[in-house]
Amino acid sequence: MSIFKTSTACLALLGSVSAAPLMAQTLEYWVYSDFAQGEALALQQEFIAEFEASHPGVKINISGKGDDDLTAGQIAGAASGTLPDVFMNGLAVGAQLVEVGALANIHDQWMAMPQAYRDQFDKEAIASCSPAPDEMYCLPYTGFGEIMFRNLTVLEEAGIDTSVPPATWDEWYAQMQKVKEAGKFAMPDQTQVFNSVASTYAIVGDLDGWGIDFDSKTTRIQPETYAKVLQLFVDMAPLNSGSSRNDQGTKDLFITNQLAFHVVGPWVDPTYKQAAADSGLKYDFVLVPGMTEGQHGGIKSYEILGVAPGENQQIAWEFAAYVAEKEQMVRWASLLSRYNGNAAAMADASVAELPLIARSVEAVKYAIDVMPPYFVGAYPNCYRSIVTDNAAAVADGDMTPEEGAEELVAELNDCLAE
Numbered sequence: 285m286s287i288f289k290t291s292t293a294c295l296a297l298l299g300s301v302s303a304a305p306l307m308a309q310t311l312e313y314w315v316y317s318d319f320a321q322g323e324a325l326a327l328q329q330e331f332i333a334e335f336e337a338s339h340p341g342v343k344i345n346i347s348g349k350g351d352d353d354l355t356a357g358q359i360a361g362a363a364s365g366t367l368p369d370v371f372m373n374g375l376a377v378g379a380q381l382v383e384v385g386a387l388a389n390i391h392d393q394w395m396a397m398p399q400a401y402r403d404q405f406d407k408e409a410i411a412s413c414s415p416a417p418d419e420m421y422c423l424p425y426t427g428f429g430e431i432m433f434r435n436l437t438v439l440e441e442a443g444i445d446t447s448v449p450p451a452t453w454d455e456w457y458a459q460m461q462k463v464k465e466a467g468k469f470a471m472p473d474q475t476q477v478f479n480s481v482a483s484t485y486a487i488v489g490d491l492d493g494w495g496i497d498f499d500s501k502t503t504r505i506q507p508e509t510y511a512k513v514l515q516l517f518v519d520m521a522p523l524n525s526g527s528s529r530n531d532q533g534t535k536d537l538f539i540t541n542q543l544a545f546h547v548v549g550p551w552v553d554p555t556y557k558q559a560a561a562d563s564g565l566k567y568d569f570v571l572v573p574g575m576t577e578g579q580h581g582g583i584k585s586y587e588i589l590g591v592a593p594g595e596n597q598q599i600a601w602e603f604a605a606y607v608a609e610k611e612q613m614v615r616w617a618s619l620l621s622r623y624n625g626n627a628a629a630m631a632d633a634s635v636a637e638l639p640l641i642a643r644s645v646e647a648v649k650y651a652i653d654v655m656p657p658y659f660v661g662a663y664p665n666c667y668r669s670i671v672t673d674n675a676a677a678v679a680d681g682d683m684t685p686e687e688g689a690e691e692l693v694a695e696l697n698d699c700l701a702e
Contacts, residue, residue, distance in 0.1 A: 320348025367592035380662040415659035422588035424625025428549035429647030430582030442466040449570035469525040475675035476528035487581035514685035584651035
């Protein structure tokens with residue numbers, strides 16, 4: 285079957301093919317910068333061409349934006365009336381976008397879709413977009429369950445058996461120490477970025493003790509549990525590279541066999557895969573160990589597709605719904621080995637057998653949400669900076685883990701009360 289025959293079949297399933305617009309409509313479509321280059325851009329352009337062919341008079345302009353530019357542009361566009369019609373962003377900033385009027389409530393359009401379409405999606409992912417019975421502000425798009433990339437050369441040179449990944453924190457920490465003794469770095473500095481602090485929390489705690497209770501305007505973090513988390517930062521402090529998980533320097537260290545572990549999302553895999561081809565990098569990816577065997581750390585989240593309110597909302601919704609439909613998500617996952625929120629696509633045989641997809645699907649079962657609950661309230665900036673500053677201070681020895689945990693909870697509650 286040709287792409288365009290597939291496209292027609294998919295659009296028929298959606299049940300949302302409208303008559304040709306009475307006048308030309310141009311939609312602005314903002315995506316993450318890495319979705320607007322190379323193979324990812326070519327595939328996005330295929331989706332656009334298919335949709336335009338089925339909707340005469342519709343023109344879609346795709347623009348790539350950096351993470352901060354996406355959010356800033358959407359906030360500014362809501363204020364000035366120049367919002368893009370369809371756009372991506374992270375689930376964690378969804379509440380902020382709702383507060384400024386950037387996201388349309390698509391609940392009624394979602395409910396008007398065929399049951400077969402709605403059943404394609406991961407139910408928890410849809411729930412994340414739906415804070416109340418009659419509200420829905422996004423379609424889950426691509427996503428991740430965090431995994432641990434291992435540099436096998438560094439580990440083997442440190443005398444570590446790489447045939448079986450570490451099953452617990454104690455086993456993992458023992459390997460980190462061996463790597464340090466061999467003159468290499470074990471990990472990036474996990475205190476520099478909020479997501480890496482959250483990832484480390486997930487090794488110890490569960491979702492009930494993470495995030496914000498927006499009804500009481502207090503943090504859910506419990507000092508007793510968090511003191512154990514802070515101890516992990518203390519343990520890792522002499523073993524880390526000094527660079528954050530997001531720094532280019534961290535990837536460079538991993539590629540040049542100076543760094544053993546990199547806990548992060550699957551988006552670094554294309555870089556490491558290219559390095560394997562170019563320079564012989566030996567690596568794999570496994571689940572993040574937890575405190576006890578059978579438990580795992582790491583975080584999860586989704587990139588979302590949002591639709592702006594306004595005169596183009598209906599046709600923008602139809603395009604977003606088409607992009608997120610199974611056939612498109614199968615093609616996306618097959619091309620880039622990226623997990624996404626369409627469960628039917630993830631279960632497709634051509635996708636499920638891909639190693640990175642399989643590991644990501646497994647990781648999502650254990651990982652915790654980055655900034656829950658979603659679409660209930662926006663996290664104030666002071667919250668994230670307090671968390672990272674506190675972790676760094678304890679790792680530097682300015683406070684004991686117990687002192688740091690007590691201070692963190694008090695500071696976060698003050699931040700939320702403002």
